[in-house]
Ligand SMILES: Nc1ncnc2c1ncn2[C@@H]1O[C@H](COP(=O)(O)OP(=O)(O)OP(=O)(O)O)[C@@H](O)[C@H]1O
């Protein structure tokens with residue numbers, strides 16, 4: 001899975017994030033205060049403006065201290081009841097209908113059907129739930145204003161803080177219930193679409209392997225005695241192998257295998273292929289830190305650029321000292337009792353094709369980061385971008401694994417090094433090495449990747465190689481994947497309620513929709529605001545658009561151009577401030593990606609995003625109630 | 636001398652000018668209103684349509700912000716949420732949630748006062764009985780008739796057993812029994828020592844229950860005083876006697892003539908239409924069946 005912006009560990013992240021949050025909130029508070037003061041000055045005159053502003057702020061603070069959860073929950077349960085009685089459930093029915101339709105068009109015979117299905121359900125639920133969130137939140141308060149029911153509310157001892165938070169809680173509860181329902185439907189849809197069986201006709205499809213002894217009991221139990229192929233289902237067939245001990249195995253195809261059952265009838269043995277297994281996975285990757293080793297043995301942050309525009313992966317040249325190095329922490333025999341299961345997706349770049357069929361050779365090494373003791377554990381062939389699963393055995397043999405000590409020797413003026421490969425300090429011939437005892441120091445271990453073919457290159461990014469810890473629960477992970485959508489929903493509802501505190505229904509809805517769109521393209525928005533985007537700021541690009549000017553050419557240096565640029569600079573400041581308040585919705589694609597690609601959603605990401613969600617919801621709530629509080633209700 | 640705390644509502648120079656979106660002046664709905672309402676009083680705001688009655692009530696409640704002037708209600712400014720604790724409000728039309736039924740409605744508003752569940756349950760039942768909606772308490776308000784909505788609106792205003800009750804046209808939409816009940820209820824509230832401010836353009840309603848009235852016309856207070864004083868027509872005398880002989884009647888006419896006064900009316904007095912209607916209902920309830928007009932006793 002490609003992870004361009006890895007999520008840092010929570011404790012590393014929270015400090016900077018909190019600081020950024022304070023700055024953003026401070027900037028926005030200043031901006032809002034300014035707007036409020038200007039507004040008050042127009043309405044009440046310059047003398048009255050400041051006392052009125054101070055009074056408003058004090059009252060808003062008081063609302064916080066006298067907040068009553070019971071009243072907030074009364075408002076929340078009203079919102080829930082409203083949604084139920086106004087038949088929001090209809091949306092769910094629409095969703096179900098959609099799933100059933102899609103079932104006809106989704107083709108489960110592709111190479112990775114699990115990914116296709118999961119992506120589909122996550123995407124369709126995302127659209128539905130977020131649109132629903134916009135509808136629910138942007139229309140609820142305006143409806144109260146329109147029917148004037150708000151009159152009977154605000155003449156009770158309810159504070160606007162309770163009204164706003166009650167709304168947010170109530171609508172979020174409704175959203176959560178709907179989301180949960182959709183998640184359950186989606187799960188059944190996905191598992192139903194993925195599940196299929198293959199027919200295996202005994203005696204026809206599976207044939208004894210030629211040259212195998214008649215009496216299987218004399219053979220080693222893992223000897224393949226018969227093999228064949230299942231019949232076609234969902235556009236694919238599986239290889240089937242029968243072993244000497246009578247057990248059988250269905251070989252993986254299209255990222256899944258099947259259970260196989262042995263039925264002994266009289267003196268005949270039949271095999272029956274069962275349901276699909278492993279279509280959905282929840283792998284738990286353990287990532288390391290990446291670095292590169294240059295030709296002279298120097299370590300560096302990036303490898304070679306082979307001329308790709310996308311700088312995600314970085315390359316090392318084959319048959320040289322160059323290597324990609326991952327350093328892992330916390331490697332203990334308790335976590336990996338048998339050895340290290342390594343999975344990787346390596347990009348191979350060829351400067352000459354030679355034999356097109358021939359793949360590029362590579363090798364994996366484990367290295368003790370302190371002593372430099374290195375062993376070659378796996379040699380493999382790599383196609384372009386194939387995911388490879390390798391296993392680093394716990395027991396390492398001096399001869400077979402070519403154990404050496406790899407270090408750097410200072411040369412001459414002390415600023416250059418020579419890579420050294422020695423056999424000094426090794427154990428006596430014949431003695432075995434243990435991965436954890438001899439290669440791991442304080443839980444740290446290096447894994448090196450080298451390309452063995454000269455003039456070929458291997459490219460990798462940090463998430464491209466990981467150790468695979470115990471898999472997580474697939475079922476639980478499927479629902480965990482919906483946490484991302486849940487968070488987006490809560491943020492959007494908070495925005496909707498905020499807008500609906502002072503805008504009419506349709507306008508609030510448009511504004512919330514705008515947030516959704518801008519949130520999905522936040523990076524682009526920020527680029528425009530900072531005048532980093534191609535074609536200049538908003539006015540300049542608009543000018544280019546209407547004058548059919550291309551994005552790159554310099555504009556003639558007229559007064560009009562100057563004016564446009566000045567205007568863009570000023571609006572850029574404003575847009576930047578607004579950009580601070582924009583949630584980055586595209587970040588949440590991570591959740592669906594994880595599930596679709598068969599990875600466990602890391603709790604660290606959940607913690608980081610939950611905090612982010614709160615960091616949006618809280619200020620939005622405060623602004624919302626401050627506005628509602630100072631709004632003339634019976635206008 | 637009355638103490639200050641006896642004044643429940645006080646406005647000083649209260650003025651409201653409605654403005655449009657651009658801040659341009661649209662309507663001057665209330666002009667420099669000075670008003671004091673004392674504890675235990677029933678105060679009537681009288682005036683034709685559009686005279687500013689509702690505007691005044693909204694200003695008292697803080698639903699509108701005054702253009703200038705001040706409001707003091709239950710010892711607090713109108714913008715203070717805490718004033719609502721002891722206050723009940725029946726809006727001009729009942730603005731309630733149409734998807735709730737009567738019980739749910741009252742329960743919801745009770746929760747907004749943080750009334751404990753047990754007390755709430757009891758009060759809800761009691762209020763529903765009082766406004767006569769027992770048979771419809773499980774029906775959603777969207778199915779209610781105008782009068783029924785009005786009744787549940789009233790129950791809603793009394794959920795917290797308020798000290799001060801603001802009623803905006805309490806009798807609008809009510810049938811004569813409802814109107815009578817409403818008036819009785821207002822008098823009951825007065826007996827319990829509560830203060831009521833009501834607005835109406837129906838003179839009869841105001842006359843029957845109010846201690847004092849203020850008459851608004853185009854946003855200005857035109858008249859303010861005790862009802863008896865306002866209604867007393869000092870120059871006229873009305874005589875009502877039961878079982879007077881024609882002989883005596885002629886004598887009275889003569890006396891009037893001698894006094895050089897002007898006889899306007901002397902004869903069997905008529906009751907008001909409203910009174911008649913009530914008599915009919917009361918009688919019908921006592922003697923079900925076809926009612927014979929003209930008072931011939933069976
Ligand atoms: N929201 C508003 N915007 C503009 N003008 C308004 C608004 N509400 C009321 N008005 C105007 O203010 C004046 C007083 O209205 P108000 O509702 O207080 O009258 P009222 O005495 O309650 O009348 P009614 O007996 O019809 O209820 C009217 O001229 C009305 O048009």
Ligand SMILES: [Mg+2]
Pocket residue numbers: 688689690727803
């Ligand atoms: Mg009115």
